[in-house]
Amino acid sequence: MTQRHAQLVGVGESQYTRWGKIGDVTEHALACQAIQRAVADAGLSLDDVDGLASFAEDRNEAVFLAAELGLPALRFANMVWMPGGGGGCAAVSNAAMAVETGQAEVVVVYRSLCQGQFFRFGSAGVDASAPAPANPKPPTVQQANSLLLASLGFAMPFGLLMAAAAYALPTRRHMHLYGTTSKQLGMLAVTFREHASRNPRAVMGGRPMTLEDHQASPMIADPHRLFDCCLESDGACAVVVTTAERARDLAARPIEILASEQGAPKGYAFGPFSNANVADEIYATGGGEEMAKRLWAKAGLGPADVDVAQLYDHFTGCVLMQLEDYGFCERGEGGSFIESGALSWHGGSLPTNTHGGSLSEAYIHGLNHVVEGVRALRGDSTSPVENAEVCLVTSAACVPSSAVLLGRK
Amino acid sequence: MSQRFFPDGMPPPLADAISLPWWEAAAEHRLVVQRCTSCETTRHPPAPVCPECRSADSDWNELSGRGQVYTYTIVHRPIAAGQELPFVIAVIALEGAGGLRMISNLVEVKPDRIEIGLAVELVWEDMSPDLAIPRFRPVER
Numbered sequence: 001m002t003q004r005h006a007q008l009v010g011v012g013e014s015q016y017t018r019w020g021k022i023g024d025v026t027e028h029a030l031a032c033q034a035i036q037r038a039v040a041d042a043g044l045s046l047d048d049v050d051g052l053a054s055f056a057e058d059r060n061e062a063v064f065l066a067a068e069l070g071l072p073a074l075r076f077a078n079m080v081w082m083p084g085g086g087g088g089c090a091a092v093s094n095a096a097m098a099v100e101t102g103q104a105e106v107v108v109v110y111r112s113l114c115q116g117q118f119f120r121f122g123s124a125g126v127d128a129s130a131p132a133p134a135n136p137k138p139p140t141v142q143q144a145n146s147l148l149l150a151s152l153g154f155a156m157p158f159g160l161l162m163a164a165a166a167y168a169l170p171t172r173r174h175m176h177l178y179g180t181t182s183k184q185l186g187m188l189a190v191t192f193r194e195h196a197s198r199n200p201r202a203v204m205g206g207r208p209m210t211l212e213d214h215q216a217s218p219m220i221a222d223p224h225r226l227f228d229c230c231l232e233s234d235g236a237c238a239v240v241v242t243t244a245e246r247a248r249d250l251a252a253r254p255i256e257i258l259a260s261e262q263g264a265p266k267g268y269a270f271g272p273f274s275n276a277n278v279a280d281e282i283y284a285t286g287g288g289e290e291m292a293k294r295l296w297a298k299a300g301l302g303p304a305d306v307d308v309a310q311l312y313d314h315f316t317g318c319v320l321m322q323l324e325d326y327g328f329c330e331r332g333e334g335g336s337f338i339e340s341g342a343l344s345w346h347g348g349s350l351p352t353n354t355h356g357g358s359l360s361e362a363y364i365h366g367l368n369h370v371v372e373g374v375r376a377l378r379g380d381s382t383s384p385v386e387n388a389e390v391c392l393v394t395s396a397a398c399v400p401s402s403a404v405l406l407g408r409k
Numbered sequence: 410m411s412q413r414f415f416p417d418g419m420p421p422p423l424a425d426a427i428s429l430p431w432w433e434a435a436a437e438h439r440l441v442v443q444r445c446t447s448c449e450t451t452r453h454p455p456a457p458v459c460p461e462c463r464s465a466d467s468d469w470n471e472l473s474g475r476g477q478v479y480t481y482t483i484v485h486r487p488i489a490a491g492q493e494l495p496f497v498i499a500v501i502a503l504e505g506a507g508g509l510r511m512i513s514n515l516v517e518v519k520p521d522r523i524e525i526g527l528a529v530e531l532v533w534e535d536m537s538p539d540l541a542i543p544r545f546r547p548v549e550r
């Protein structure tokens with residue numbers, strides 16, 4: 001066990017909408033709004049904030065936000081070096097390390113996304129609906145001006161750009177190995193939609209879904225139907241991390257960061273986008289099994305101790321594989337675990353994504369899962385789990401990922 | 410020119426000095442993998458150092474072009490204008506490559522025939538005189 005001291009003391013978010021719906025507020029203004037709300041929720045002032053942390057190659061750079069928000073002194077500005085949503089919990093962990101080691105005292109972790117103002121993920125700037133140019137140059141190899149592009153150079157020429165297609169690859173193999181079915185994936189999506197229907201913040205709150213709706217939704221990248229894919233959203237959220245000493249004086253009940261982990265198995269790179277050559281034993285997994293073991297060992301806890309979970313849900317199959325990675329069920333049994341009703345807030349053995357997740361609340365690169373983890377342990381979730389004391393939050397799967405275990409004293 | 414399966418507007422290969430030789434071999438219709446000359450471990454995509462013994466010495470090993478479908482997805486959204494749908498992205502376990510796999514496409518196959526373990530063979534698609542892309546099709550029985 002490793003003793004941690006950092007506490008989560010505030011959460012906040014902007015309005016969440018479908019992607020492209022927030023056009024009149026800039027992405028960084030939205031980040032400011034979420035940060036201000038989280039700091040107010042903590043009962044702190046922006047004058048108290050001396051650190052900012054984010055992830056996923058955030059366009060909204062901490063140094064500019066610090067200036068815009070008038071932070072007196074930015075002592076810690078940090079971004080996780082991991083792809084996309086995999087860095088969410090790692091950013092929380094970095095904030096925790098900063099306050100635990102005296103680099104800063106109050107660090108806000110934030111993420112803001114207005115994809116409509118930039119470009120949609122997975123398009124890589126390619127517009128398939130645009131007419132072909134009149135006198136096209138013959139296709140040829142082009143210079144990769146980054147390591148990322150050189151790596152994706154062995155995926156993109158084969159049309160592998162879209163996340164729905166990339167994550168379909170391990171999910172399809174999981175189905176082949178263990179008999180996992182589309183209906184099992186659908187039940188997971190339906191459960192999260194039920195949770196969203198109780199959450200006024202959720203983008204899909206007013207849109208109930210049945211298993212039949214899921215099965216009738218259009219195929220995007222087999223086995224991923226539309227309702228297996230997370231939303232694309234505009235919105236921002238933030239969480240405030242500070243020391244135990246500072247947390248003691250604040251009004252809100254602090255939530256403890258019990259343990260955190262991040263990592264990627266050997267050869268993982270950018271996951272199924274870049275590299276088909278991870279070990280066979282872990283190809284049809286979320287890649288988090290070793291990380292989960294380290295997380296449990298650090299906290300002195302195990303899967304049976306988790307009362308509620310907020311699992312990164314970019315795609316249904318990736319949640320299923322995480323259930324196995326973290327030991328909530330045996331490898332290959334994720335499908336039947338879902339069928340048992342385990343994920344429901346109401347009587348499930350592992351209430352999961354009580355906000356609706358990225359599938360049904362909003363896609364804020366999973367930082368909204370940390371927000372919900374705090375609410376779940378404060379007793380503030382719209383789908384509350386009685387007496388919940390331990391919450392697992394994960395960030396991504398099937399790519400380099402991270403996780404935190406949160407606890408309430 | 411060989412048969413065409415995908416439109417010109419597909420995203421082009423992006424290569425650096427490490428990966429360019431792979432595409433140069435492809436242009437000559439040679440499917441290669443990088444092989445460590447120190448411990449003979451093969452690797453893909455190309456990389457500057459052997460991930461097993463960390464030697465920087467390597468050469469290129471030409472493959473038969475046969476393999477098996479390791480996993481796949483049938484994609485119903487276009488990547489490029491004028492693309493036929495659906496199209497199939499597959500991970501191919503390459504024969505004679507020490508268990509190595511590569512991302513590619515399945516062509517000349519009905520989607521309902523595709524299954525994991527399907528035996529496939531290489532088919533080159535000449536996108537231009539300077540660019541050939543390796544795709545795979547079922548081995549005729």
Ligand SMILES: [Zn+2]
Pocket residue numbers: 445446447448449450459460461462463464
């Ligand atoms: Zn070697």
